[in-house]
Amino acid sequence: MNKTFKCFAILSSVLLFLGGCYNDNEYDLYPFPSGPCDSTSVSYSTSIAPIITANCNVCHSTANPSGNVITDTWEGLNTQALNGNLWGGVNWENGYIPMPKDASKLSDCDLAKIKNWINQGAPNN
Ligand code: HEC
Numbered sequence: 008m009n010k011t012f013k014c015f016a017i018l019s020s021v022l023l024f025l026g027g028c029y030n031d032n033e034y035d036l037y038p039f040p041s042g043p044c045d046s047t048s049v050s051y052s053t054s055i056a057p058i059i060t061a062n063c064n065v066c067h068s069t070a071n072p073s074g075n076v077i078t079d080t081w082e083g084l085n086t087q088a089l090n091g092n093l094w095g096g097v098n099w100e101n102g103y104i105p106m107p108k109d110a111s112k113l114s115d116c117d118l119a120k121i122k123n124w125i126n127q128g129a130p131n132n
Contacts, residue, residue: 046119050132051081054120059084062107073108081131088129097121 049055059078067078076092077083087093095103097113105112113121124130 044116044119046116046123049120049124049127051084051124051130052132055084055124056081058113058117058120062110062113066108074104085129085131088125094122094125 064079066073067076067083069077069079069083072083076087078087084093087096092103094100096106098118099105099112107113112118
């Protein structure tokens with residue numbers, strides 16, 4: 008065995024060993040019960056409205072809209088989506104008031120879904 012080959016052999020076994028220990032199945036990466044984040048197939052009714060109902064509508068209902076911002080209808084939310092305030096607010100960007108007000112930021116998964124929906128033009132689907 009020459010030196011180069013020996014070196015290569017040792018290195019390969021180390022890499023194989025490390026590879027064997029690295030466990031990347033989806034159940035370990037995304038433990039039950041939340042499951043993997045699917046932010047790709049979003050629609051207003053199935054993905055966006057539930058997030059907004061849970062986090063925003065208590066303060067932004069049509070009946071009593073804080074800051075004149077309505078989020079409990081598609082029309083109201085679409086307005087905020089297209090004028091930039093929805094993303095600026097939920098992503099806590101400079102120059103926007105962080106939303107939801109006095110609560111923690113939405114999860115990365117929820118933010119990814121909202122971003123994707125806005126990028127599609129915030130459709131009523
Ligand atoms: C606890 C009440 C409360 C909750 C919950 C809340 N908001 Fe607000 N929101 C306000 C108030 C009050 C204002 C008016 C500005 C102010 O007084 O801070 C406002 C303003 C806004 C504005 C306009 C901000 C701007 O920069 O002009 C947007 C957009 C908005 N909210 C979106 C949301 C979204 C989306 C959620 C859910 C993720 C949410 N809000 C949750 C109370 C709330």
